[in-house]
Amino acid sequence: xxxxxxxxxxxxxxxxxxxxxxxxxxxxxxxxxxxxxxxxxxxxxxxxxxxxxxxxxxxxxxxxxxxxxxxxxxxxxxxxxxxxxxxxxxxxxxxxxxxxxxxxxxxxxxxxxxxxxxxxxxxxxxxxxxxxxxxxxxxxxxxxxxxxxxxxxxxxxxxxxxxxxxxxxxxxxxxxxxxxxxxxxxxxxxxxxxxxxxxxxxxxxxxxxxxxxxxxxxxxxxxxxxxxxxxxxxxxxxxxxxxxxxxxxxxxxxxxxxxxxxxxxxxxxxxxxxxxxxxxxxxxxxxxxxxxxxxxxxxxxxxxxxxxxxxxxxxxxxxxxxxxxxxxxxxxxxxxxxxxxxxxxxxxxxxxxxxxxxxxxxxxxxxxxxxxxxxxxxxxxxxxxxxxxxxxxxxxxxxxxxxxxxxxxxxxxxxxxxxxxxxxxxxxxxxxxxxxxxxxxxxxxxxxxxxxxxxxxxxxxxxxxxxxxxxxxxxxxxxxxxxxxxxxxxxxxxxxxxxxxxxxxxxxxxxxxxxxxxxxxxxxxxxxxxxxxxxxxxxxxxxxxxxxxxxxxxxxxxxxxxxxxxxxxxxxxxxxxxxxxxxxxxxxxxxxxxxxxxxxxxxxxxxxxxxxxxxxxxxxxxxxxxxxxxxxxxxxxxxxxxxxxxxx
Amino acid sequence: xxxxxxxxxxxxxxxxxxxxxxxxxxxxxxxxxxxxxxxxxxxxxxxxxxxxxxxxxxxxxxxxxxxxxxxxxxxxxxxxxxxxxxxxxxxxxxxxxxxxxxxxxxxxxxxxxxxxxxxxxxxxxxxxxxxxxxxxxxxxxxxxxxxxxxx
Numbered sequence: 001x002x003x004x005x006x007x008x009x010x011x012x013x014x015x016x017x018x019x020x021x022x023x024x025x026x027x028x029x030x031x032x033x034x035x036x037x038x039x040x041x042x043x044x045x046x047x048x049x050x051x052x053x054x055x056x057x058x059x060x061x062x063x064x065x066x067x068x069x070x071x072x073x074x075x076x077x078x079x080x081x082x083x084x085x086x087x088x089x090x091x092x093x094x095x096x097x098x099x100x101x102x103x104x105x106x107x108x109x110x111x112x113x114x115x116x117x118x119x120x121x122x123x124x125x126x127x128x129x130x131x132x133x134x135x136x137x138x139x140x141x142x143x144x145x146x147x148x149x150x151x152x153x154x155x156x157x158x159x160x161x162x163x164x165x166x167x168x169x170x171x172x173x174x175x176x177x178x179x180x181x182x183x184x185x186x187x188x189x190x191x192x193x194x195x196x197x198x199x200x201x202x203x204x205x206x207x208x209x210x211x212x213x214x215x216x217x218x219x220x221x222x223x224x225x226x227x228x229x230x231x232x233x234x235x236x237x238x239x240x241x242x243x244x245x246x247x248x249x250x251x252x253x254x255x256x257x258x259x260x261x262x263x264x265x266x267x268x269x270x271x272x273x274x275x276x277x278x279x280x281x282x283x284x285x286x287x288x289x290x291x292x293x294x295x296x297x298x299x300x301x302x303x304x305x306x307x308x309x310x311x312x313x314x315x316x317x318x319x320x321x322x323x324x325x326x327x328x329x330x331x332x333x334x335x336x337x338x339x340x341x342x343x344x345x346x347x348x349x350x351x352x353x354x355x356x357x358x359x360x361x362x363x364x365x366x367x368x369x370x371x372x373x374x375x376x377x378x379x380x381x382x383x384x385x386x387x388x389x390x391x392x393x394x395x396x397x398x399x400x401x402x403x404x405x406x407x408x409x410x411x412x413x414x415x416x417x418x419x420x421x422x423x424x425x426x427x428x429x430x431x432x433x434x435x436x437x438x439x440x441x442x443x444x445x446x447x448x449x450x451x452x453x454x455x456x457x458x459x460x461x462x463x464x465x466x467x468x469x470x471x472x473x474x475x476x477x478x479x480x481x482x483x484x485x486x487x488x489x490x491x492x493x494x495x496x497x498x499x500x501x502x503x504x505x506x507x508x509x510x511x512x513x514x515x516x517x518x519x520x521x522x523x524x525x526x527x528x529x530x531x532x533x534x535x536x537x538x539x540x541x542x543x544x545x546x547x548x549x550x551x552x553x554x555x556x557x558x559x560x561x562x563x564x565x566x567x568x569x570x571x572x573x574x575x576x577x578x579x580x581x582x583x584x585x586x587x588x589x590x591x592x593x594x595x596x597x598x599x600x601x602x603x604x605x606x607x608x609x610x611x612x613x614x615x616x617x618x619x620x621x622x623x624x625x626x627x628x629x630x631x632x633x634x635x636x637x638x639x640x641x642x643x644x645x646x647x648x
Numbered sequence: 649x650x651x652x653x654x655x656x657x658x659x660x661x662x663x664x665x666x667x668x669x670x671x672x673x674x675x676x677x678x679x680x681x682x683x684x685x686x687x688x689x690x691x692x693x694x695x696x697x698x699x700x701x702x703x704x705x706x707x708x709x710x711x712x713x714x715x716x717x718x719x720x721x722x723x724x725x726x727x728x729x730x731x732x733x734x735x736x737x738x739x740x741x742x743x744x745x746x747x748x749x750x751x752x753x754x755x756x757x758x759x760x761x762x763x764x765x766x767x768x769x770x771x772x773x774x775x776x777x778x779x780x781x782x783x784x785x786x787x788x789x790x791x792x793x794x795x796x797x798x799x
Binding site: 234235338341352357360361367371372375381383384385388391395396506507508584587589590597 | 657658661664665668669671672673675676677679680683684685686687703705717720721722740741742743756769
């Protein structure tokens with residue numbers, strides 16, 4: 001019953017999306033007011049129904065109802081409850097249901113709370129949101145029904161890929177989906193504004209919290225995904241330029257650009273058309289990412305769904321939505337009046353450089369990700385990895401960091417070299433000192449060297465806007481900017497330091513043997529069998545000491561799961577403030593020896609601390625913006641009340 | 649810049665953005681041609697060997713009986729074949745769990761001057777659903793020959 005209930009809720013929600021689309025666009029024409037009145041209730045009801053459908057799926061997974069095909073394929077009665085629940089979205093159908101649900105929730109939320117936009121833009125936005133939603137409902141109901149029943153329920157489920165039985169992974173896809181789908185709201189706002197030709201600072205202010213929200217989720221999702229790949233895959237790397245990673249990076253790049261251009265639009269009424277275009281591009285990148293991951297077009301470590309028919313479906317959706325939005329943009333962009341002007345040496349100017357650089361990097365990542373697919377059509381099989389992405393991306397990333405260090409010091413509209421001379425010289429001196437210091441003491445490759453110098457520059461530059469201001473009265477949004485930019489410096493330093501200074505040891509060690517790796521001495525004390533709820537493992541006991549200090553235990557495992565049968569490597573990590581010891585256990589070698597792979601990774605954790613700081617900065621900015629919106633709203637309400645009293 | 653006639657500003661911005669994006673696209677295309685690592689099967693290498701040191705991926709079947717572990721316990725040698733040609737491969741590291749003789753493998757690395765492929769990473773079949781993309785085609789064409797050869 002639960003499955004049928006969920007499916008019915010989903011069909012009803014799809015029908016409501018159709019009504020919402022109809023009402024939204026009827027409302028743009030004279031005489032459509034009655035249909036238009038249905039739009040908001042339809043959006044809210046649709047959100048409720050989707051939430052119910054998703055809860056139904058969670059319920060089925062919690063109870064391990066094996067008569068449902070999806071549960072039988074992806075779950076197992078012996079699994080811990082948290083992984084039963086995460087199994088609901090750890091597969092294609094469930095994750096698409098999550099996608100549709102988040103999208104409906106976002107639409108419902110706009111319908112409930114957003115009151116600042118002109119009614120026509122609002123209707124067009126909700127109509128656009130329903131239009132995008134309908135495509136995904138069709139996809140879900142026609143080719144990916146999560147509630148399909150099996151005629152013959154099996155006695156036991158097939159289990160969940162052991163690589164996915166991890167708390168990090170349980171939270172990873174929902175986080176990214178909130179980000180992806182949050183951008184659909186920016187997309188709908190952009191389409192709505194194009195339809196009604198109303199691109200104003202007010203519009204940017206309405207759109208901004210949604211971009212910020214989506215961007216925070218994307219930032220944290222990418223950070224968590226990177227850490228997950230780092231400790232789960234056992235290869236010691238934190239970014240592989242895997243197409244699936246790129247699929248989440250591309251929307252983030254576009255959203256970062258959009259966030260900054262929306263700030264310009266909100267504060268200065270400039271960059272109108274550009275902001276609209278980015279709104280379209282950002283969600284397009286979300287859809288491209290979903291297509292790459294969900295269609296099975298690339299089979300990479302992360303891609304678990306392989307189904308070309310679904311690929312064709314998503315490709316058609318991409319063509320309709322991206323193509324449609326871009327055609328609309330081309331038709332309407334010329335009719336949007338030019339915004340305010342500004343000098344190139346100004347905050348706006350710096351943000352334009354930021355936007356152009358981010359767009360260039362986005363293009364580079366997109367080309368590099370799609371290139372293997374293009375050449376495959378001509379029967380040439382290639383893979384594109386770090387030798388392409390690192391240097392080519394750096395050509396645009398490094399100059400962008402220079403502007404990032406200086407940009408926040410500039411004034412809006414127009415600034416002068418004389419005014420910013422002192423802080424700029426100070427930043428340059430710090431960067432050059434780090435550059436020279438690292439170069440002469442350590443002798444490091446060019447990219448990490450520049451990375452460390454620029455990290456120092458950005459760190460100093462990012463806190464300078466605090467100078468001479470009352471910290472207590474500083475708006476939260478400024479704090480957010482400072483912390484996020486500082487986070488960039490922290491993450492960049494972690495990446496550069498790990499690349500430059502990591503030390504790897506690969507040995508076959510006897511029990512009792514001691515290995516040195518950088519500042520660490522590590523003794524292999526024992527290798528013992530251990531067992532978990534659905535796995536058995538060999539576990540090495542490593543006694544590690546940093547520079548002869550206190551002995552710490554590290555226990556890397558080689559695990560064998562039995563549902564489904566698969567082996568994974570569970571690395572052990574010893575974390576210090578200045579880096580991590582990363583240990584992986586391999587197989588047994590001749591002569592009673594055990595393969596061990598050990599890395600000393602200086603400052604590697606700073607990568608993820610930086611990512612968290614960036615997300616935290618976004619969160620502060622979001623709280624600041626929403627709080628000031630609420631204050632303004634209540635102030636306006638009071639004025640209205642007072643006026644009412646006067647009139648009475 | 650600020651001396652510029654203001655009415656041209658939008659045009660200037662568009663041109664600047666276009667130039668940067670076109671530059672990025674050109675740079676990317678050029679770099680892709682040089683930096684993409686091409687996929688080879690052993691008979692490709694026999695027909696037209698890639699220059700030593702260039703990053704490539706090698707795919708094929710691990711030949712039965714070719715697997716040796718060296719005295720250091722972490723360096724392995726094996727032979728990858730596709731039924732027509734054979735390439736000796738050496739690799740230092742922890743071997744993927746499902747890496748066994750007679751099964752498919754994709755190795756990332758480069759050729760050495762002496763005709764040995766030095767692998768920096770081995771991508772074996774991870775589980776029953778995951779397979780490196782190149783191996784999927786490979787299996788249909790090459791598996792028959794490999795099976796015929798090893799039986």
